[in-house]
Amino acid sequence: xxxxxxxxxxxxxxxxxxLLAAASCPxxxxxxxxxxxxxxxxxxxxxxxxAKEGSVTPSLVVTGTVAGDKEIRLTAKxxxxxxxLYVRAGDRVRAGQVVAVLESENQRLMVExxxxxxxxxxxxxxxxxxxxxxxDELYSQEAISRAExxxxxxxxxxxxxxxxxxxxxxxxxxxxxxxxTVVAPFSGSxxxxxxxxxATVFPGKxxxxxxxxxxxxxxxxxxxxxxxxxxxxxxxxxxxxxxPDKEFPCTLKLISSTANPANRxxxxxxxxxxxxxxxLKPGMFGHVRxxxxxxxxxxxxxxxxxxxxxxxxxxxxxxREGKACYRTIRTGENDAKNILVTEGLKPGExxxxxxxxxxxxxxxxxxxx
Numbered sequence: 573x574x575x576x577x578x579x580x581x582x583x584x585x586x587x588x589x590x591l592l593a594a595a596s597c598p599x600x601x602x603x604x605x606x607x608x609x610x611x612x613x614x615x616x617x618x619x620x621x622x623a624k625e626g627s628v629t630p631s632l633v634v635t636g637t638v639a640g641d642k643e644i645r646l647t648a649k650x651x652x653x654x655x656x657l658y659v660r661a662g663d664r665v666r667a668g669q670v671v672a673v674l675e676s677e678n679q680r681l682m683v684e685x686x687x688x689x690x691x692x693x694x695x696x697x698x699x700x701x702x703x704x705x706x707x708d709e710l711y712s713q714e715a716i717s718r719a720e721x722x723x724x725x726x727x728x729x730x731x732x733x734x735x736x737x738x739x740x741x742x743x744x745x746x747x748x749x750x751x752x753t754v755v756a757p758f759s760g761s762x763x764x765x766x767x768x769x770x771a772t773v774f775p776g777k778x779x780x781x782x783x784x785x786x787x788x789x790x791x792x793x794x795x796x797x798x799x800x801x802x803x804x805x806x807x808x809x810x811x812x813x814x815x816p817d818k819e820f821p822c823t824l825k826l827i828s829s830t831a832n833p834a835n836r837x838x839x840x841x842x843x844x845x846x847x848x849x850x851x852l853k854p855g856m857f858g859h860v861r862x863x864x865x866x867x868x869x870x871x872x873x874x875x876x877x878x879x880x881x882x883x884x885x886x887x888x889x890x891x892r893e894g895k896a897c898y899r900t901i902r903t904g905e906n907d908a909k910n911i912l913v914t915e916g917l918k919p920g921e922x923x924x925x926x927x928x929x930x931x932x933x934x935x936x937x938x939x940x941x
Contacts, residue, residue, distance in 0.1 A: 615936040618927035620891055623917045626871040630905040631861045632801050636792035636810060636842070638856040640783030642758060648773040649751035650674065657769040659780060665756040671780050674773070676752040683749050686742040693731070693738035700724075700731035760784040763854060783854050788844045790822055792860055793837035801864045802827070808842065812858030820848050822860065864905075871910040876923040877903065889924040889931050890917070891939060896924065896931040 652674035659671045707724035710716045764781040767773060790810050794802065802824060809819040822842040831838055842860060844852065872888070880886040886903045889896045901916030917923070922939065924931065931937070 613936055615894070615938045616896075616927060616930045617940060618889075618891075618896075618924045618931070618937050620922040620939045621873050621876065621925050622919075623870050623872045623913065623921045623923060624919050625869070626910065627866040627868040628871055628905055628907045628910050628912050629866045630801075630864050630907050632798055632864055633859055633861045634792045634794060634798065636790040636858060636860045638810075638812075638844075638852050638854055638858070639789055639791050640760060640785045640854050641787035641789055641843075642760070642784035643763075643854075644757060644782055645778050646671065646754050646756075646780045646782065648674065648754075648775055648777045648779055650679070650748055651772075651774050652676070652678075652752060653772050654767055654769050654779075657765070657767065659762045659765060661762055661765050663762045665760060665762060665782060667756060667758045669756045670753055671756055671762070671782075672754040672767075674752040674754075676749055679745065679749040679752055682745040683742070686738070686745040690735070690738040690742050693735040697728075697731040697735045700728040704728040754779055756782050758782070758784050759786070761854075785849050785854055787846060788848050788852055788854070789825075790842040790844060790858075790860055792840050792842070793832070793835070794840055795837055796831070799827070799838050802840070802862060806862055806864075808860050808862035810842070810844065810858055810860050812852070812856050814856060814858075815851060818851065820844055820852065824862065867905045867912055869904070870913045870917055870919055872913055872917065872923050873925050874906055874909060874911045875925040877911060878928050888917075889928050891922045891924065891937055894936055894938075896933070896935045896937050898931075898933045 654672055655675050656673040657671075658669075659665060665671060704724045704727070707716060707721050711718065711721035760782050762780055763783050766778045766780070773779070804824055804827060806824040808822050808824065810822045811819055822844050824840060825843045826839075826841040828839040876888045877886045878888060880903060886901050888899055888901060890899045891897070899916060902914045904912040904914045906912065924937070927937075
């Protein structure tokens with residue numbers, strides 16, 4: 573019994589010794605984390621560019637419509653029936669060409685009566701002149717009284733007033749007759765014909781719209797903020813979907829000094845070159861891109877900006893010590909390639925311009941350009 577206990581004690585001592593030896597052996601045990609072997613985060617390859625001092629030349633883009641250099645809506649100046657209509661939309665007209673005629677019988681009668689009244693008034697005036705000349709001679713010889721002389725002078729003055737009134741009536745009658753014939757004030761194209769032959773019209777009724785398309789212009793509207801960026805003589809280009817591969821140079825020639833009360837915008841006009849009418853036509857819609865004055869400051873590529881709101885608050889990823897750092901900045905004007913940074917970046921700092929969608933705060937990166 574005692575011998576068995578002694579053997580058991582020896583066995584325990586031997587096993588304990590073996591375990592202690594195994595525990596003291598280097599590399600025989602590992603920490604749990606070491607056994608799992610968690611991999612380190614791989615760097616993300618990105619393209620970067622340095623913020624630098626420079627300038628941007630922003631472009632102002634607005635919608636515009638082609639129009640003739642001159643446009644007029646010919647309206648009826650008198651009441652009557654249209655007896656002749658010589659043009660249709662799309663026709664070309666010459667300066668002074670008759671485009672429509674209204675009935676004129678009443679106006680012709682008025683001219684005849686007015687002419688007769690002028691003839692009668694002229695005869696009365698001649699009689700009054702002769703009578704006054706005779707009275708004036710007799711009065712100088714004291715053959716008639718002053719009252720008789722003044723009466724002769726009064727008759728002469730009255731005859732003169734009557735004659736002048738008859739002439740004025742005659743002129744008005746002739747103008748009314750002329751108003752029955754509608755003529756084009758300049759050469760151009762008829763873009764709209766609002767009446768038909770036989771229609772009865774009243775003064776003010778629109779008849780025909782004529783556009784001088786020998787020289788074209790672009791009409792546009794600018795907001796007050798946009799107005800600060802432009803000036804007369806500024807150069808730009810006009811583009812339209814009708815000719816997607818062509819640009820038409822234009823020059824700002826007119827800026828309205830008063831805002832349209834309906835939309836608070838300012839009307840502007842830009843002249844097009846003389847040969848623009850070979851391609852463009854009045855009424856075509858497109859966009860005007862105006863080149864504005866350059867702005868200097870710290871600039872970065874536009875591709876670096878990942879968010880931007882209307883106040884200019886933006887965000888970029890800046891690379892520092894091999895890691896991506898999310899940073900809020902403020903931006904200003906921009907052109908086709910670069911954007912002006914007004915706050916949040918210094919020259920020399922590198923920003924990510926490609927690969928931002930793979931990044932978050934602290935992501936390791938490898939840079940390329």
